[in-house]
Amino acid sequence: MKTISKNIKKSLLIILMMFIILIIYISFSVYRYSDRWFSDPSNSRVNIDMTNPSLIPGMVLDRNMKVLVESKSRIENGQEIYYRQYSRESKYASHVIGSRQLGIGVESHFIRSLLGYDNSMLETIYQKMSDDKEKGNNVILTIDIELQKYAYDLLANEKGAILLLNPKNGEILAMVSSPAIDLQNTNNRPEGETLVNKVTQGMYPPGSIMKLVTASALLEQKGEQGPFVFNCNGQNLIDDIKINCAGTKAHGLVDLPKALELSCNGYFAQVAINLGRQGLKDMGERFGFNKDFLFNDFICGKSVLELNKNTKTEELAWSGIGQAEVLVTPLHMALLVSSIGNNGNIPEPRLLHAVQKWNGEIHYRKNTKPILKPISPQTANELKGMMVNVVEQGTGKEAYRKNLQIAGKTGTAQVGGDKLAHAWFVGLAPAENPSLAIVVLIENSGSGGKHAAPIAADLLEKATKLGY
Amino acid sequence: MNLRHFEILSLSLRYLFVLLVLYILTVSFIKTIWDNNRINTRGTSGKVPFIIALFSLSAFGLLAGLGSLGYDYFVLLLGLLVSLVVVFQFYFLYYFIDGIDEVILSIVDFLFVIGLVTLQRLSPELAVKQLLWFILGNIGLFFLMLFFSRDKGLSKWTYPMMVFGLLTLLAVLFFAEEEWGAKRYISIRNISVQPSEFFKLLFIVVLSYWLCERKSFLKNLPLFLFSSLSVILVVLHKDLGSALQYFIVFIFVYYISSSDRAVVIMALLAASLGSLLSYKIFPHVRVRLKAWRNPWEDVYGGGYQLAQSLIAIGSGGMLGLGLGLGEPHVIPASRTDFIFAAICEEFGLIVGLSIILLFCIILLRGMRIGLNASKASDMLLASGATITICIQAFIIIGGVTNLIPLTGITLPFVSYGGSSMFVSLCIIGIIEGISIKNAQLANKEGDIKAEGEGGNENN
Numbered sequence: 001m002k003t004i005s006k007n008i009k010k011s012l013l014i015i016l017m018m019f020i021i022l023i024i025y026i027s028f029s030v031y032r033y034s035d036r037w038f039s040d041p042s043n044s045r046v047n048i049d050m051t052n053p054s055l056i057p058g059m060v061l062d063r064n065m066k067v068l069v070e071s072k073s074r075i076e077n078g079q080e081i082y083y084r085q086y087s088r089e090s091k092y093a094s095h096v097i098g099s100r101q102l103g104i105g106v107e108s109h110f111i112r113s114l115l116g117y118d119n120s121m122l123e124t125i126y127q128k129m130s131d132d133k134e135k136g137n138n139v140i141l142t143i144d145i146e147l148q149k150y151a152y153d154l155l156a157n158e159k160g161a162i163l164l165l166n167p168k169n170g171e172i173l174a175m176v177s178s179p180a181i182d183l184q185n186t187n188n189r190p191e192g193e194t195l196v197n198k199v200t201q202g203m204y205p206p207g208s209i210m211k212l213v214t215a216s217a218l219l220e221q222k223g224e225q226g227p228f229v230f231n232c233n234g235q236n237l238i239d240d241i242k243i244n245c246a247g248t249k250a251h252g253l254v255d256l257p258k259a260l261e262l263s264c265n266g267y268f269a270q271v272a273i274n275l276g277r278q279g280l281k282d283m284g285e286r287f288g289f290n291k292d293f294l295f296n297d298f299i300c301g302k303s304v305l306e307l308n309k310n311t312k313t314e315e316l317a318w319s320g321i322g323q324a325e326v327l328v329t330p331l332h333m334a335l336l337v338s339s340i341g342n343n344g345n346i347p348e349p350r351l352l353h354a355v356q357k358w359n360g361e362i363h364y365r366k367n368t369k370p371i372l373k374p375i376s377p378q379t380a381n382e383l384k385g386m387m388v389n390v391v392e393q394g395t396g397k398e399a400y401r402k403n404l405q406i407a408g409k410t411g412t413a414q415v416g417g418d419k420l421a422h423a424w425f426v427g428l429a430p431a432e433n434p435s436l437a438i439v440v441l442i443e444n445s446g447s448g449g450k451h452a453a454p455i456a457a458d459l460l461e462k463a464t465k466l467g468y
Numbered sequence: 469m470n471l472r473h474f475e476i477l478s479l480s481l482r483y484l485f486v487l488l489v490l491y492i493l494t495v496s497f498i499k500t501i502w503d504n505n506r507i508n509t510r511g512t513s514g515k516v517p518f519i520i521a522l523f524s525l526s527a528f529g530l531l532a533g534l535g536s537l538g539y540d541y542f543v544l545l546l547g548l549l550v551s552l553v554v555v556f557q558f559y560f561l562y563y564f565i566d567g568i569d570e571v572i573l574s575i576v577d578f579l580f581v582i583g584l585v586t587l588q589r590l591s592p593e594l595a596v597k598q599l600l601w602f603i604l605g606n607i608g609l610f611f612l613m614l615f616f617s618r619d620k621g622l623s624k625w626t627y628p629m630m631v632f633g634l635l636t637l638l639a640v641l642f643f644a645e646e647e648w649g650a651k652r653y654i655s656i657r658n659i660s661v662q663p664s665e666f667f668k669l670l671f672i673v674v675l676s677y678w679l680c681e682r683k684s685f686l687k688n689l690p691l692f693l694f695s696s697l698s699v700i701l702v703v704l705h706k707d708l709g710s711a712l713q714y715f716i717v718f719i720f721v722y723y724i725s726s727s728d729r730a731v732v733i734m735a736l737l738a739a740s741l742g743s744l745l746s747y748k749i750f751p752h753v754r755v756r757l758k759a760w761r762n763p764w765e766d767v768y769g770g771g772y773q774l775a776q777s778l779i780a781i782g783s784g785g786m787l788g789l790g791l792g793l794g795e796p797h798v799i800p801a802s803r804t805d806f807i808f809a810a811i812c813e814e815f816g817l818i819v820g821l822s823i824i825l826l827f828c829i830i831l832l833r834g835m836r837i838g839l840n841a842s843k844a845s846d847m848l849l850a851s852g853a854t855i856t857i858c859i860q861a862f863i864i865i866g867g868v869t870n871l872i873p874l875t876g877i878t879l880p881f882v883s884y885g886g887s888s889m890f891v892s893l894c895i896i897g898i899i900e901g902i903s904i905k906n907a908q909l910a911n912k913e914g915d916i917k918a919e920g921e922g923g924n925e926n927n
Contacts, residue, residue: 001847005839007724008851012835015720015855018862019828023821025871030782030817037782042767042775045783045795054471121479128472 032294039111041103046111053082057114058136060097060106062145063173063353068097069107086183089145092152095177095197096143096351102181104195106139106351109298113137113355127358138356142171150462151176154455160442161198161330164459166468167338167428167437169367170347173468174459175199201301203327204441207413207448208263208395209424210322212336212383215260217283218271219379227255228271236266241314243269243321246412246447260386261394263410265321272320277307280320286374287336288346289328293371297351303328323414334439335372337409337426340384341434343377345370388431391453396425399453404464405431406457410448420444425452429460436463474533478790481530485815486787488523489822492516492578496829499571516574517558520581521551527585527791534589534792543588550584550599557606561900565613567907568900572833575826576881576896580889582823583882586810590796590803594884601886605893612894616849616901617908623677623845630694633670636663637701644705652707662887664702664710669894671698671714672721672852679725680845692731696738703746708753709863709877715739716859721852725844760873773800777809777868781817788816803884805876809868823882827861830854834899840906850902853895860892 038046060069072085084107090097098105112118116136119127127134151162151174164174177198196202218228234250236243245251245265251258259267272280285291289305304327307319318324331349339346348371354364375383387407390396396408411424423442428434438460440452495516528547532540554577562570580602588595640663644654653660678691695718702711715735723732746753755770763771763778776799783789796802796810803810812820834854841847857880864883867874878888 001844003727004724004844004847007727008835008838008847011720011724011851011855012831015831015858015862016828019824019831019858022862022866022869022871023824026781026817026821026824026869029869030785033778034782034785037779040764040767040775040779043779043783044798045779045789125476125479128476 035112035296036294036299038117039109041100041108046115046117047100053133055115055134055136056082057084058116058138058356058358060114061138061140061356062143062148063141064144064146065140066145068093068141068145089149090183091180092149093143093145093175094180094183095199096141096148096175097183099183102195104197106141110139110352113139116358118355119357123357135358137358139352140354140356140362142173142350142353143175144173144466144468147174147459147463147466147468148176150174151459152178152180154458155442158442158445160440160445161202162441162455162459163199163330163334163439164463165334165338165349165437166347167341167434168347170338170349171353172349172351173436173463175351177202197298198330198441200298200329200331202329202441203301203304204330204422204424204443205326205413205415206322206328206333207411207422207424208265208322209328209333209336209409209411209426210320210326211260211263211268212340212409212426213284213287213289214268214271214275214280214320215256215383215386216287216375216379217275217279218256219382220283220375221275228274229253229255230259230264230267230270232259232264232266236269238266238270238273238317239313241269241317243317257386257389260383260409261389263390263395268321269317273313273317275320277309277311277316280316281305281307283374286372287339288332288372288374293332295349296368297349300331300349301329303332322411330439330441333424333426334437337428337439338437339372339374340380340387341407341428341437342370342380344373344375344380346372346374384428384431384434387428391427395449396427396453398449399425399427399457401457401461404429404457404461406460407431407434408453408456410453412447412449415444420446423448423451425449425456427456427460429464436460436468474530475790475793477533478530478792481526482787482790482816484526485523485791486818488519489578489582489815489819491519492574493822493825493829496571496575496826500829500832514562514570517555517577520554520574520578523578524551524554524581524585527581528588530791531585531588543592546588546595546599550581553599553603554581561610565900565904566911567904568613569833569837569903572830572896572899575830576893579823579826579881582811582815582819583807583879583884585791586796586807586814586882587803587884589792589814590810594803597886598884598889601889602893604886605890608890609893609897609900612897613901613904616846616898617904622673623680626674626678627690629670629674630690633667633674634694634697634701637667637698637705640664641701641704652705659886662885664705664707665885665887665891667698667702668710668713668717668856669891669898671717672849672856672895672898675718675721676845676848676852679721680843680848682726685731700742703742706750706752707876708756709860709867709875712863712875713856713860713877716863717852717856720855720859721848724851725848756873756875760870763870773806774868774870774874776800777806778870780809780813781820781869784813784816784820786817788812788814788819790814801876804878805864805874805883806868807883808865808879811882824861824865827858831858834858837899837903837906841902842906842909846902846905850899853898857892857895 056071068087068090070085073080073082098107100108114136155178160178162176165172231253232251234245234248243265251262251264254264254267284305289303292302293300315324319326335346348368352365354362356362384407387409391399391406391408395410399406399408406427406429408427413422423445425440425448427438429436438456440456442451445451525547529544532543561568652662699711699714759771759774763774767775780799791814794813796813799806799809838847838850860880864877864879866872878885880892
């Protein structure tokens, strides 16, 4: 009898624990994911029903209150027909705006605000009592449509992605994914690849951009014994692994600033090997690799840096220079470079500037805390100095501008086969106190210094002229 | 009542519903904390049936205005009927049966009412049926309660019960009709029964009476054979939820009676082997597991049910969309397995979590009745019955919220299902029977007002 009592108590505790875990799990996942579940395209509760709406969805505006999408109605056969009107400029931001039918962009993601589900109960009841038709709220984006158009034109007919954001607060000023989609005509659904916003969900090898991570790991190493130098002869053999530099050009004796400036593969491969699998992986994960970003404003892919005990040294060396199995999203690279321009802090990227209530009140979004702090301010400043050199005399010379000091890093990511490499450029401007961070990616075009760098510099110049 | 007015009323009533639910929860909780002695103190929970009746009347009163054909007084009448049934059932048992655990009773009544409201909202024709099953189930509860409140030597009946139970499960395999890919129901005329539900009752009784005497491992072999056969047969019905439930109940009851860790570990190993095997053999198990790992991967395919369930829960938020204002009917099986998601959508997360907490209180009280029992068989019966109900709730709520892989099973007292409602109430009958027995024994000893558990240790 005694043992039975004891065991009943034990079982009670076990099952009680199970229920407590269940409660915590449900509360946590609803707190964390409910907005995402709510705005899922397969949620039929919040589809924009325009046939006979009792509720008219709000507008989408850019940060200067230019209308991008609005609800309109026309009389047809004596019947009032509602529809969603995309403005002429909206085509420059097709992936940002998106549509509910396609389940992409802010039209889908901010559906809660657009349909007024974020109103308080009193507001809802007031609206239901007073107005003929309920109105949703207007969504004001951080995008500047003028910059967006400029970036769109810069990409022209190339496939690729551009992202311009403020490294201090994460506000996204322009986000282009090319080719664009035709939002007016959603009857023929675009194919999978076009539908994806390449900035947030495209997965690419980072190429030499990854050297910033490897360099940070080297700089952050405690108790270092003087600067690390390496003798590059163009066709390096490191532990029997062949690592060529671009054009098999010999860089001679290089230290870190010089190696970054010239984008020396041999140097960083050697550093990666010295750091070891865990060392490089740790640094990468501090920057947000392998992390499921749960941003409030959009869904973002997970960058992959897989290094474990079974990883071969060869793979480790190539990972250190951004090849092998490393895959990143352009957004993630923009965040990485933001941390260098923002004293080592990565801000949460933001697309929602404010919500304008149905009665005209504007509720600005509060500033969010940095999501990650991968490197110390000293490391960030040292790296920024080196990146200035990259643009002034290194691989990023094409991004040099007389009246704007730009810090940058080029990348040329090999994709295998006989396809041309992806061209990357990440940058900060003005270098002294960066208020702009940029990433440019052009698919299968060749070297980053030649193809991506000038585009980035043009956009940065334009943004500076507009006062950002 | 036009649509606008209905919406405004529904939005406002959300607060009333939450308040009522929290009241019931608080009263039940305080009662559970306070009566540490084994005789139930009477008091506050006497009001709970009226709170439940208020809940039922306001919810049905609101739902009467949902249809497009104007105010439907029949629905209001149904709400009144439900309130009367609940109040009558509660006070009948509360005043005439000495020693009944009225907190468990009121929780069961509330769970039934919130389930019935959701059914009325989703498919009104099922609500009346469910009410009939509830009344029928209460008759079962009453008789089982009387039966188990007296000493009955059921030990000699364990073998016949085992054989009978296994034969029934075997019969299902041959005679049942397939529904949703699972063979669960046997239809006799128009009434379909689910033998695997009734088997739960038999399973608890067999386990308790077999294990109330200590036996050697070898002498326990027939029980092991019986338990594993029943689990395997139910797996062959493709009724994975029930199989999981039998298994967990067996593990707990066996451990409680014997403290034998070796067998528990062996059983767990055998179960993992079995699940691996069924993963290899049955394609539907693979689909379930894949959906569990990421329901969003295949939103319109294997992950559809779960994704819709999560979307419903997420859409509801804290207070819910308001009764009648959501779209719970897009959740597959929203009347049965996924009713928890439907409740969360329209009543909100607070009510959803309160339901889980109410099951926790059933657990606490049921296990305490087991602790207070005077005989090993009664201790096992009460704890086994409590575990059966609570594990079932855990399996399905964990399943629809994607904590554990989804296995189809009803949420006791809430989901639609005649067999499930009847059997769940019968299981409560067992618990109440033991509770009455405990009280009678305490009366005999003459220390009615004893305080604290330690004061009344038997033997």
